Amino acid sequence: MNQDFVNNLYDIKGKVAIVTGATGALGKAAAWGFAYAGAKVMLTARTQSKLEALYDEMKAQGLECAYQIGDPIIESDVDHVVAATVKEFGGVDILLCAAGMNNPKPILEQPTEEWEAIMDANIKGTWLYCKKVGQVLKEQARGGKVILVSSTRGKLGMKNYTAYSPSKAAIDLMAKSLACEWGEYGINVNAIGPTVFRSDLTEWMFTDDTARTKFLTRIPIGRLGEPEDYVGVCNFLASSASNFITGTTIYVDGGYLAG
Template sequence: MNYQQLFSLQGKTALITGGARGLGKAMAEALAQSGANIVIADMEVASAEKAAQELASFGGKTLGLQVDVTNEEQVKTMVERIVSEFTELNIVINNAGICQKITVEEQSLEDWKKTMDVNVNGVFLVSKYTGKQMKAQGGGSIINVASMSSFIANTEAQCAYNASKAAVDMMTKCMASEWAGDRIRVNAIAPGYMKTDMTKPIFAPGGELAHVLDLVPLKRLGEPYELGGLAIYLASEASSFVTGSTFIVDGGYTIW
């Protein structure tokens, strides 16, 4: 068995939603370095195009697109555009998401719906249309971004986020079951507390969530690149017998 070939994504096309920065961009870079063509889809088209241009340095074809994952027509058009330019769509990372730290009694129904719209409906819509394309072409890999909060309540108030990510975990199982016969594998990555430009100040000494690191057995935040290896594994033939699974990457937080 040639394991380098098993993990190769040469010639494959990958879509990463919310991929212009942070964890999405880190996973996109991992796939690009493994040979994949990369499509970055983000609400901010300038950021998506900039990220795509940067990832082109790894040798694959890239494209930056604007998309609102809660808008069905935009999602449908996005998939059609990708197929017209790349012929196939082999890998999808459903990374777009939001988190609002609001207590239950203070959260408006509008805010609750916004979280569910992006984190749940967005995953549904992107999976629906990319899944149709993968079915027509004979298979593919969908990777949903869940969270360790799919399984725990956390220490801060974020009921809507946790509920939405629990839904992503179950959607992953249901989609994997429905599409197993079509050679479409559906799995999820569930990050814990990760270090991004947005979160670093929160977890710094004296920050709002600095105390949380005491609850992480490895005593640190995760680095975005630490999701990359798992993304390559789930996107490639190395995980050909894996579907319906959610992989927790949290420094051990959910052990306790």
């Protein structure tokens, strides 16, 4: 071991990252984190206006990025995004799948079509991106980092979560399965399991004192998550510092699962 080895452990300068769900709270945090660390970032999501706004903001900071509109559950869209990334940046090194959705509802009230939409967004979209990017990583023969977004809800059940919780448990097992499948190619596959993080969908929990206080009884650190809390583990899993970690889920939850 030498100083250069240690100094370069977290270096992702020049690496190429695809971030799906890039306009959501967690996808956006990961995109900024990768870009500020010197990676070249392909931003992708379904809403053009939000993607353009994020792209313009990042470019104004002098960061290297591009964007492509695409629906992660449409295979031709995924093909287009991956091909555009290779054309723009010359390859792919990192995939972070942050696209997904939730709509909590009692099973007796949830339409089958809504359950299927949650499963498609959380599982099918991730599976398609892993399949398409995995092919590129294998052909490049230089390894790679695949980071999936799970949830504490994939570990614990919850009332009205018979779609979301099973979908995130599936993400955990997808990471394990792909880790076994791709280890021989030097491709690491891991998942990140956040608890409640600040976003447009969860802002009410930050302002509702009763709901927040009740939830915080399970979080030893004593607060809910902020997008900035997500960046460190993303960059760690994207870097060589995590080269001997694969097939696991790292929970970024303030100790929620410890309680």
